[in-house]
Amino acid sequence: MTKSSGTGLKAAAAGTALLFLASCATLEDRHGYIPEQSSLDTIVVGRDTQDTVALLIGRPGTTGVIQDTGWYYVRSDYERFLWREPVEVDREVVAISFTGSGVVSNIERFGLEDGRIVALNRRVTDSNIEGVSFLRQLFSNFGNLSAGDILDEN
Template identity: 25%
Template sequence: MNTRLVRISLALCAAATVGGCTGVLAHKGAVVDPQLAASIQPGIDNKTSVEKLLGRPTFTGQFNANDWYYLSRDTKQIAFRNPRVREQTVLLVKFDQAGNVAAIQKSGKEYVAGLDPSSRKTPTLGRQRGFFEDLFGNIGTVGAPGLPSGQ
């Protein structure tokens, strides 16, 4: 009876541990319907019709307000790890000065960049000091010869 209880409790602990490692799927950004995006035609549609079809853009161009970007990203995160990009869509709608669609560009996950910092240390000039030197380094320096006194 006792070994049966131990086996059941171990099975429950294992199930809880495995259950904690399930992935969490998340969607961030615009929800762009591919059929609606394909129906936009340069020279025919304008800002008003694009806004009615796709909604307001995720952001506009920094250097050209006539560039509208619709960004959509699906990620998966397992337990406490960083989320990984599963799918990404960037739809760029360019307008001419009159507000008509001039061009449409679509890109995907190929532009996702993974950045790895070189290390966790910031390089500094000067003397390398350890933890204890930083902690006890000022003992005895108050009132030392050559330093201004506190009088």
């Protein structure tokens, strides 16, 4: 009888140890949406319009600030360990630029490497896109706002 109760105690201890190990795992969260590269490849620069882009990959959560000449698809990856605050480990932006008449003029993919914005993929070899200052703001300030900042509370 003592032999079977010792086995049960070992099983309970092993189960408890597994439970503790599972609770220490890093949790990963992904926020936002970036279209797949295969979907972006179906967009033809100089031919497709805002309407056809919306049909192919959907409308983004963010557009150009002053004019609707740019669409920005943003995705951020976070890791959280135990009770600690989530840490952003990766951010990616797909920027689709449009002419004044709404025709696609450029498609670019940006990443964040060591705090610098890096072009990961460009369809048109322009030196820059319209609204790059908006991208800088998006990368540098993303996740750094509090409700007090928005409501202008001191």
